[in-house]
Amino acid sequence: MDKFVYDVVVIGAGGAGLRAAIEARLAGKRVAIISKSLFGKAHTVMAEGGAAAAMGNVNSNDNWMVHFRDTMRGGKFLNNFRMAELHAKESPDRIWELETYGALFDRTKDGRISQRNFGGHEYPRLAHVGDRTGLELIRTLQQKIVSLQQEDKAEYGDYEARIRVFAECTITELFVTEGRISGAFGYFRESGDFVLFETPAVVLATGGVGKSYKVTSNSWEYTGDGHALALRAGAKLINMEFLQFHPTGMVWPPSVKGILVTESVRGDGGVLKNTEGKRFMFNYVPDVFRKQYAETEAEADRWYTDPDNNRRPPELLPRDEVARAINSEVKAGRGTKAGGVYLDIASRLPAEQIRKRLPSMYHQFKELADVDITSAPMEVGPTCHYVMGGIEVDPDSAAAAVEGLFAAGECSGGMHGSNRLGGNSLSDLLVFGKRAGEHAASYVDALPARPKVAASDVDSATQAALAPLERKDGDNPYALQHELQEIMGDLVGIIRREGELAAAIKKLGELRARVAAVSATGGRRYNPGWHLALDLRNMLIVSECTAIAALEREESRGGHTREDFPKMEPKWRKVNLVCGMGPNGEVTLEHQPVPTMRDDLLNLFDKSELAKYLTDEELPA
Amino acid sequence: MSKRKFRIWRGDATGGELKNYQVEVNEGEVVLDVIHRLQATEEPDLACRWNCKAGKCGSCSMEINGMPRLSCMTRMSTFEETETVTVTPLRTFPVIRDLVTDVSFNYEKAREMPAFAPPVGLKPGEYRMQQMDVERSQEFRKCIECFLCQNTCHVVRDHEENKKEFAGPRYFIRAAELDMHPLDAKTDRKELAQQQQGLGFCNITKCCTEVCPEHIKITDNAIIPMKERVVDRRYDPLVMLGRKILRRDQIAPLASTEPAVHAGPVVVDETKAPVDFGRELLPPMGAAVNAKGKVDLNEMLSDRSAAASPFGDDVQFPVDPTALNYYHPDKL
Ligand SMILES: Cc1cc2nc3c(=O)[nH]c(=O)nc-3n(C[C@H](O)[C@H](O)[C@H](O)COP(=O)(O)OP(=O)(O)OC[C@H]3O[C@@H](n4cnc5c(N)ncnc54)[C@H](O)[C@@H]3O)c2cc1C
Ligand code: SF4
Ligand code: SF4
Ligand code: FES
Numbered sequence: 001m002d003k004f005v006y007d008v009v010v011i012g013a014g015g016a017g018l019r020a021a022i023e024a025r026l027a028g029k030r031v032a033i034i035s036k037s038l039f040g041k042a043h044t045v046m047a048e049g050g051a052a053a054a055m056g057n058v059n060s061n062d063n064w065m066v067h068f069r070d071t072m073r074g075g076k077f078l079n080n081f082r083m084a085e086l087h088a089k090e091s092p093d094r095i096w097e098l099e100t101y102g103a104l105f106d107r108t109k110d111g112r113i114s115q116r117n118f119g120g121h122e123y124p125r126l127a128h129v130g131d132r133t134g135l136e137l138i139r140t141l142q143q144k145i146v147s148l149q150q151e152d153k154a155e156y157g158d159y160e161a162r163i164r165v166f167a168e169c170t171i172t173e174l175f176v177t178e179g180r181i182s183g184a185f186g187y188f189r190e191s192g193d194f195v196l197f198e199t200p201a202v203v204l205a206t207g208g209v210g211k212s213y214k215v216t217s218n219s220w221e222y223t224g225d226g227h228a229l230a231l232r233a234g235a236k237l238i239n240m241e242f243l244q245f246h247p248t249g250m251v252w253p254p255s256v257k258g259i260l261v262t263e264s265v266r267g268d269g270g271v272l273k274n275t276e277g278k279r280f281m282f283n284y285v286p287d288v289f290r291k292q293y294a295e296t297e298a299e300a301d302r303w304y305t306d307p308d309n310n311r312r313p314p315e316l317l318p319r320d321e322v323a324r325a326i327n328s329e330v331k332a333g334r335g336t337k338a339g340g341v342y343l344d345i346a347s348r349l350p351a352e353q354i355r356k357r358l359p360s361m362y363h364q365f366k367e368l369a370d371v372d373i374t375s376a377p378m379e380v381g382p383t384c385h386y387v388m389g390g391i392e393v394d395p396d397s398a399a400a401a402v403e404g405l406f407a408a409g410e411c412s413g414g415m416h417g418s419n420r421l422g423g424n425s426l427s428d429l430l431v432f433g434k435r436a437g438e439h440a441a442s443y444v445d446a447l448p449a450r451p452k453v454a455a456s457d458v459d460s461a462t463q464a465a466l467a468p469l470e471r472k473d474g475d476n477p478y479a480l481q482h483e484l485q486e487i488m489g490d491l492v493g494i495i496r497r498e499g500e501l502a503a504a505i506k507k508l509g510e511l512r513a514r515v516a517a518v519s520a521t522g523g524r525r526y527n528p529g530w531h532l533a534l535d536l537r538n539m540l541i542v543s544e545c546t547a548i549a550a551l552e553r554e555e556s557r558g559g560h561t562r563e564d565f566p567k568m569e570p571k572w573r574k575v576n577l578v579c580g581m582g583p584n585g586e587v588t589l590e591h592q593p594v595p596t597m598r599d600d601l602l603n604l605f606d607k608s609e610l611a612k613y614l615t616d617e618e619l620p621a
Numbered sequence: 622m623s624k625r626k627f628r629i630w631r632g633d634a635t636g637g638e639l640k641n642y643q644v645e646v647n648e649g650e651v652v653l654d655v656i657h658r659l660q661a662t663e664e665p666d667l668a669c670r671w672n673c674k675a676g677k678c679g680s681c682s683m684e685i686n687g688m689p690r691l692s693c694m695t696r697m698s699t700f701e702e703t704e705t706v707t708v709t710p711l712r713t714f715p716v717i718r719d720l721v722t723d724v725s726f727n728y729e730k731a732r733e734m735p736a737f738a739p740p741v742g743l744k745p746g747e748y749r750m751q752q753m754d755v756e757r758s759q760e761f762r763k764c765i766e767c768f769l770c771q772n773t774c775h776v777v778r779d780h781e782e783n784k785k786e787f788a789g790p791r792y793f794i795r796a797a798e799l800d801m802h803p804l805d806a807k808t809d810r811k812e813l814a815q816q817q818q819g820l821g822f823c824n825i826t827k828c829c830t831e832v833c834p835e836h837i838k839i840t841d842n843a844i845i846p847m848k849e850r851v852v853d854r855r856y857d858p859l860v861m862l863g864r865k866i867l868r869r870d871q872i873a874p875l876a877s878t879e880p881a882v883h884a885g886p887v888v889v890d891e892t893k894a895p896v897d898f899g900r901e902l903l904p905p906m907g908a909a910v911n912a913k914g915k916v917d918l919n920e921m922l923s924d925r926s927a928a929a930s931p932f933g934d935d936v937q938f939p940v941d942p943t944a945l946n947y948y949h950p951d952k953l
Contacts, residue, residue: 037670039728040766041678096745102737102802104755104762111749129759135677136762147736159732167728190717219672253649259675364675367694369649478661522666525633526718529665 001462002195006032008440009184009197011171011226012205014042015134015429016409016436018141019094020203023437025148025163029444032197033145034166034186036221040142043207043221043410044429047134048262048360049118050126051430052423053091057112059307062123064088065604071424072605073288074120074318075388075417076558077573077613078239081597082395083415087424087431094430095127101147103140105129117267117307120318120421122292124307131262131360137426169195171225172534173461174202174233174405175453181233181404182451185461189531192524194462200450201440204230204391204400204407205433209243211481211535212543213384214489217249217260223535224542226411230391231541235400237579238413238592240389240542241549242559244420245494247322249383251340256368258383261343261361263422265378266315268357269304270345272326273377274334280341281314284325288612289317320419320558323382327494330381340381346374382494386425388416388559389546392578398436404443404451408436418558468533474519477533484511484539492547497563501551508544515540544587545579552577552589570615625697626705627655631667633718639707646697652708653681653692656720668719676834679767683720684709689769689832711772712779727768730788734795735813738806754803761798761843763835764791770829770839776822788818790829790839796820797843811847820847 008024010017013035021033035042054067067088072079095113099105105127106114115124129136145163152161171186184197206226210218227237248261266272274280285293293314294300300313315322326341335341345354351374355362358373365371365378390413391400398406409429416424468474491504515537520530555569556562573594580588602610602620610619625646628639642663644655653671660667669692671681676694683692686700686707700706714722740748770790776783796818800810814820823844830839837843 037672037678037680038724041672041680043672045678045765046673046675093745096748099748100739100745102739102799102805104750104759104802107750107752107755111751114752129762132677132763135765139762139764143736146732146734149732150736190721190723219674219678221672254647255650255654256674360677367676367696368651370696370698476665478665482661520665526668526721527666528660528668 001458002193004032004195004197006030006197006199007444008032008201008203008437009034009199010203010205010437011184011229012042012203012207012409012411013039013165013167014044014205014207014409015137015141015426016411016433017042017203017205018138018145019430019433020205020406020408020437020440021163022141022144022148023434024203024441025437027438027441029162029441031163032166032199033163034169034171034184034197036170036189036225037168039165039167040138042138043219044134044138044426046217046219046260047137047426048131048260049264049267050116050128050133050423051091051095051137051426052118052121052125052421053095053127053427054088054123054125055092055095055113055115055127056123057108058115058124062125064092066122067091067125068601069604070121071421072417073609074419074421074424074558076419076568077417078242078557078576078594079417080395080414080595081601082595083432084417085601086395086435087415087428090431090434091427094427094434098137098140098430101140101144103129103136105136116264117312117316118422119263119266119316119322121423126423128264131264131358133426137429166195170531170534171229172465173457174229175457175461176233176402177451177454179403180451181402183453185458187465187524189526192527192530194465196453196458198450198453200447201404201406201444203398203436203440204405204411205409205429205436206411208387208410209539209542209546210384210387212484212488212539212546213493214485215249215258215382216384217246217258218384220532223539224387225535225538226407227390227542227545228538230400230402230405230407230411231545231579231581233405234402234581235405235407236392237389237542237545238392238576239418239549240387240413240545240579241553241577242388242416242418242557243384243546244319244386244388244559245323245382246385247319247326247382248343248378248380249385250365250369250379251336251381252338252379253369254338259364259368260383260385261364261378261380262358263319265343265345265358265361266313268345269348270315270343271313271348272315272322272380273342273344274329275336275342276334278334280329280334281317281322281325284321284328285314285317286321288609289321293317318419318421318558319385320561323494324561326380326382335381336379338379338381340379342377343380344377346376351375384489386410386420388418388420389413389549393432396435397439398432399439399443404447406436406440406443408432418560465534468518468520469522469524469530471517471519474517475514477518477520477529477536480511480515480518480536481532481539484508484536484543487511488543488546492543492550495561495563496550498551501547504547505544505551508540508547511540541581541585541587548587548589549577549579568613570613570618573613574615574618623702625655625700625702627659628705628707629656629659629667629720630709631719632716634716637716637719639709648698650697651693652685652690652695652697652706655697655706656692656708668717668721670721677765679765679834682711682767682769682772684711684772689772691767691769691834694834711768713772713774713777714768724768726784727766727771727789727791730792730818731795733788733817734792735799735807735810737799737802740804740806743804748804750803757801757842758798758803760837761794761801763837764794765835766791767834769832769834773828773832774823775826775828776819783819783822786819787822788814790823790844792818793820793823793847794837794839794843797847800847814847820844823848 007029056062071084149159168189173185175183204226209224210216211222294311303310391407491500520533555572627642672678681692796814
């Protein structure tokens with residue numbers, strides 16, 4: 001077995017992981033970056049719309065306070081206010097920094113970074129590059145890492161002297177010695193060989209959990225590994241009941257079901273219509289948003305050119321509202337055969353403009369669905385997209401409950417509350433990725449002695465990893481994954497009911513024994529069946545967290561909608577549901593108060609607006 | 622729904638074979654769906670890479686009926702119902718298993734490419750660039766690193782020996798991107814491309830552009846402009862060819878069908894060789910240029926009659942044969 005010693009091990013090579021690694025390396029640490037897929041292919045590459053940062057380049061009224069307000073509103077006030085504050089204040093610096101690494105964002109007329117409109121953001125705020133912003137972000141960070149490696153080569157004669165990328169390497173276990181992180185264990189996909197990293201600090205940046213759903217915009221990587229690793233190491237997960245269903249996934253043809261249609265289609269003028277040709281979103285503006293959204297088509301259309309004097313079109317409501325609206329239209333029989341509605345940009349912009357502003361959407365529909373979006377509408381429906389819940393961290397340092405464990409990006413929780421605004425993830429990755437890297441480095445500096453990995457821990461991790469290959473009579477991993485996806489999609493989907501949730505928890509409990517006995521055929525070299533068999537237990541435990549928390553929260557808020565409790569309850573706003581792992585590997589659930597917002601931040605809101613979210617006692621005098 | 626015939630390469634570094642499969646194919650499916658169906662049914666350990674399934678990550682590159690493609694963007698409806706679809710791994714890179722190859726060559730080349738040099742004196746937030754000026758580099762930043770162009774380029778496809786000196790089209794566009802970046806502080810990108818990336822190996826066949834799923838005009842917008850500008854100081858006949866005759870089929874009668882400019886080291890039996898083939902030759906000097914980087918055409922200004930020698934004015938003719946590594950075919 002290969003053994004490596006590092007100061008900081010970053011698990012995940014998406015935006016959060018790479019930014020953390022850069023920061024830890026700049027702080028003088030020896031850093032390993034580990035990723036399940038090739039370098040530069042992490043999920044971040046798929047982000048389309050942009051990165052939200054209140055730079056005020058397009059509308060100078062924008063500033064961190066407005067961004068903070070939007071984020072809190074989007075999350076229905078369940079956000080960790082301190083994270084939302086740090087995020088709003090620091091994102092502009094993180095974006096500008098990318099330019100010094102070589103990023104090329106689209107520009108305004110006066111040569112600054114251009115910003116675009118997006119659902120839930122009051123002003124144009126998303127720094128973007130056409131509709132491939134995630135690609136720009138990850139490539140820029142990847143190239144920055146290469147440039148640091150070149151510096152190290154000049155200084156030490158070795159590119160990998162202080163920062164090394166372990167691509168196609170999956171971590172299956174974290175080791176904790178006397179309450180502190182001591183190492184990480186995994187396998188190389190290519191050879192099937194095991195590897196041990198001895199390290200006092202681990203930054204988890206493993207992304208989300210969407211692969212537990214049938215219809216999802218997420219790839220095979222999103223099996224909730226970081227969530228599960230943290231749980232097993234003794235950390236906690238919060239807000240796991242909140243999943244974001246993106247309103248516009250492709251629904252036709254079936255093989256691409258779930259693949260995302262970026263929100264910018266709507267930001268650039270696209271409208272949603274049902275099969276009767278009606279622009280239905282006007283019927284679905286909830287009371288809390290009534291004041292900010294247009295009531296007539298004429299006003300909505302004027303907004304695109306004159307946003308200061310008109311209210312925004314309801315197509316730009318936060319994602320959870322739009323997803324539910326589409327769901328209702330389809331249920332009412334006004335959807336397409338494939339179970340979607342129409343998203344029409346063709347009748348709204350000249351073909352030339354569409355191709356220029358939405359090049360990869362044009363491309364995607366042309367090649368995957370044989371639809372020319374400059375002349376025909378797209379067929380779209382909700383798809384599982386993002387998990388708001390994640391590892392509970394300290395807002396300033398990104399530290400989890402276990403010493404030496406840090407988390408950033410989609411796998412961490414709290415920042416987005418019950419619902420994430422589009423574009424807030426990419427900036428979240430940068431802000432908290434940097435913080436995690438910085439604090440992991442200073443944690444290592446302050447450590448008197450490095451904890452040792454126990455040999456027995458390595459043995460049992462090895463055995464656990466080999467077990468599926470040695471068993472002969474267990475279930476096929478693909479079949480189990482399919483069953484899990486069915487349970488989650490059918491019973492813990494967009495609209496949830498008590499009976500179904502209880503049934504889901506029971507079925508997941510039954511799956512547990514079968515997942516524990518799963519078997520994989522073939523050998524150890526690049527064997528996807530074996531890899532999936534190992535991922536399954538992570539998917540299962542994370543799904544259980546979601547189902548259990550969803551049953552507990554008896555209200556509807558953001559990414560959690562209960563048909564039996566359709567209202568948002570101020571008393572539930574004060575509660576975070578926290579999942580942990582019990583002694584026998586079972587999921588535990590606790591109520592924990594949401595941190596109380598400081599007065600200076602509370603005062604940024606109208607009292608009348610606060611009254612919609614807070615209980616009477618919480619309102620400022 | 623119908624059953625379709627597939628032949629898929631199964632094996633590893635030690636060898637392998639094409640195996641036949643009959644797979645169900647539904648309307649609207651792509652080749653990657655079929656591979657996933659095989660994994661979920663008959664062949665759970667069939668290895669292939671993928672991530673986004675939407676042509677965005679560049680993971681799922683393979684050769685489908687001999688054509689380098691993204692399998693997630695290759696629709697089954699582009700084949701005849703009765704056609705057998707043959708799927709093989711990328712040929713230019715060593716096979717790991719089945720459809721997965723070792724693409725580390727590309728990451729090594731990326732590491733050798735000098736990084737963006739931030740302009741001195743500009744703080745973060747102070748960068749000002751016009752959309753028009755960033756667009757040229759943005760075209761190249763669309764690259765999803767699928768490495769299909771690298772796989773296709775004949776300079777390294779089946780020519781392992783050229784890999785050391787040749788960075789490949791993916792990294793020519795990276796060089797061009799930085800060269801065209803309005804604020805990059807490094808000024809010798811073109812020269813580096815010629816001297817260190819092996820731009821001279823490229824004879825503008827345009828195969829790379831043909832396979833690029835992002836439709837980046839690798840040759841027209843990156844390679845040719847890079848060569849042209851290097852040529853201000855350095856003569857490269859292929860550029861003139863490429864500039865006038867842009868299509869491969871038109872180049873064919875003029876250029877030899879063999880890769881034309883493989884200037885890599887020649888290996889020949891010492892005893893048979895009339896001249897010293899082991900010798901590392903100095904590259905021909907560029908012609909003398911004026912302050913604008915152009916050759917002086919006006920004889921009044923020049924220190925000699927007629928145009929400067931394309932081989933550099935330091936070369937005396939006839940050339941001393943012992944200073945060449947040219948191998949005369951008759952002497953074989
Ligand atoms: C289609 C799509 C469009 C989106 N558009 C936007 C947008 O416009 N704006 C926005 O702000 N957000 C957007 N998002 C969300 C955003 O892209 C993601 O939330 C974000 O990229 C997550 O980044 P990350 O760094 O946390 O993780 P990722 O980029 O997902 O990276 C996770 C990394 O962890 C590694 N990993 C996971 N498990 C293991 C393990 N066990 N061992 C080793 N490595 C492991 C993976 O290999 C990967 O490298 C979009 C998401 C999708 C899917
Ligand atoms: S044009 Fe040049 S780089 Fe592209 S395939 Fe041909 S020889 Fe290779
Ligand atoms: S240039 Fe095109 S073909 Fe080459 S790696 Fe990039 S996207 Fe792929
Ligand atoms: S899977 Fe991402 S490009 Fe094909």
